[in-house]
Amino acid sequence: MDFSISVEHRMVRDSARDYLAAHSDSAAVRRATEAGPAHDDTLWRAVAGELGWCGIALPEAVGGAGLGAPGLALLQEQLGQHLACVPFWSTACVAAPWLQTALGSRGSAQWLERLAAGECRAAAVWPADGGWQYGAVAITARAHADGFVLHGSAAQVHDAAGADWLLVPATLDGGEPALFVLEPVALADEARFALASLDTLDRTRPMASLRLDGLPVRADACLARGDAAAQGLAQAWWHGKLMLAAEQLGAAQQCLDLTVAYASERIQFGRAIASFQAVKHRCAQMMVLVEAARSAVYGAAQAWEAAAMVDRAAMAAMAAMADARIEIAAASVAADEALRFGAQEAIQLHGGIGFTWEYDPQLYFKRAQAASHWLGGAGAALAYLARFVDSGSQAWRTA
Template identity: 80%
Template sequence: MDFSLSVEQQMIRDSARDYLAAHSDSAAVRRVTEAGPAHDDALWRAMASELGWCGIALPEAVGGAGLGAPGLVLLQEQLGQRLACVPFWSTVCVAAPLLQASLGPRGSAQWLERLACGEIRAAVVLPDNGGWRYDGVAMTAQAGADGFVLHGNAAQVADAAGADWLLVPARLEDGSAALFLLEPVAFAGDARFSLQPLDTLDRTRTMAALRLDGLPVSAGALLARGDAAAQGLAHAWWHGKLMLAAEQLGAAQQCLDLTVAYASERIQFGRAIASFQAVKHRCAQMMVLIEAARSAVYGAANAWDDDDSSRARPDIAAASIAADDALRFCAQEAVQLHGGVGFTWEYDPQLYFKRAQAASHWLGGAGVALDYIADVSQDADSEPGAGRTA
């Protein structure tokens, strides 16, 4: 598979890198997070209105650029490198594909148009067990007189605080799948609806706990049900997993860049520590893991667009594992190679170390990906003729 970037893709990557370096640098991230978990509203408005990033992967028919997963991973990589404090992953990488897959091209158009222009910030209540199947969905829905009544709790919902739309997968009384759209502002003051912001380890991505205690919603809140809703959740979960890996890849790259810059300036025994062979070897190992993860992420993105998305799942699982390993190793090495100041608040490695620890648990982390690969391998081995040589 050819992983070389087109001229258009290179322009996306380079322009995003330059813009975020200027508008989501360390000082900007710290300003946003010092008061607690929050979003950079100015950056989000610029991304939505000036840069058009929210529609980069969406079809042109709904106002997008139609560049698909390969274009989006390049942008996600740069956002991850700068720890941009915006609800981009939850809105563009999870909510949009959930609506696309659940409602189809025609049914989703009116919703996607609003997402493409950045008018709406969306969050999705993903299964608590880190999987993509509906048996892990925490919410239930019962038919009521004028609609439905929702029950359930979700311990952590990414970017839910401040979201305009909350997409809630739920199980109906007959066990079938359903997808509801809630507008949190409509339930302000309702004791049956609780969305409590959480103060987590990584303040660059907001989390909130959701509780629905017999919340009545109208029949119009139901967007999809049955197989369409179930398949939509799986589609969005795997797409989100891929884009999370791209974020981790970008964060790992920044760990290496910070380390090389510091090692080139830090003088010990009369010379920069970057000249020491031991430091060179450790930086080289960081680079090897990053490049392996980059190949895996780019390959999975191409597979997602080239094939039926379900066939790309093994590639996404492998990319997720590679990106998780790269970020955790590089964040740890960045702290160590910065010496005595590596863990202090004034230096940036601690921000990336926290992201590495938090991201390793999102969407089930590497554990869910490894389990999936093991299951797929077992199924392949059990097929007639498996393991035979020609």
């Protein structure tokens, strides 16, 4: 299948692969996580600021490269393969499309320009069920004086530590959706605002819990409300789901690469274990799942980009986006399976040392277990796909 990967896309992929191989190898990842969940600030300054990766998918009008979802997916694949300890997914893959959709092209320009320049890190709060609908939003906003008062909490917020912007979906009086932006640094001494770092299984992506105990905010902290806010959340969730699948694909590829390299060097009974038929079969199964996931992810990225090109006011836009969501759900399931199976097999085929701290399979196993629960995991994707099996081709009208 032709996924129309241009020369520019290939250049982005190859340069990212080479740069991360040199600056986000196993030793660098371990240094970044030695003291607990943390970001590699040096790597972030390089990829976000100097290399401009956060603007890869953004329009040229805001300082981006205009390579869209396919270009971003290729970057995410490389970042996942090297477990890069940077808040790229939260910033470029979630916050950017959220702001772009909720605020529109004009309203979001000033925000996207800063993201494209690598000046800001962003984190996002998801509904309590990890989905994309406001019915599960656990934070409320009550109008008060010249602003709002926020109440609620979130058990897990990706990349919240060190974030310059925190995107918070909330429900206004009467149930109207709204999107707020908070600046954690400015609220550091505010007793009614609390971000607490969590010690999680996968230390390569920090998590924090959020608590808002009647936090007063100005009126301009509310960036969007109504349909715009609801559409922004949905768009960010699906785009984030796609890019998470690309990240899982990269991690699965690394599990395969690590296993093949080890099996080629490990000698048993006078032969490299890679020559044993049973080992060959298990590596082959890993490869089959990785390649299937790659086809699904690349196809979903192309479908998303095609949907973005359709006039949103046209009925065709709804059908195109519904098709893209189906592709993303399928890619999410395929990538999740490839990574979970690949991480498991990497540990098994490394033998008695596979689970030890000194070898890398354990890092990817932890990522596989953690990522399988983010944004609803494969379960949410399968449930979405099941709706189309049950409802037929018109299910998109109520999706």
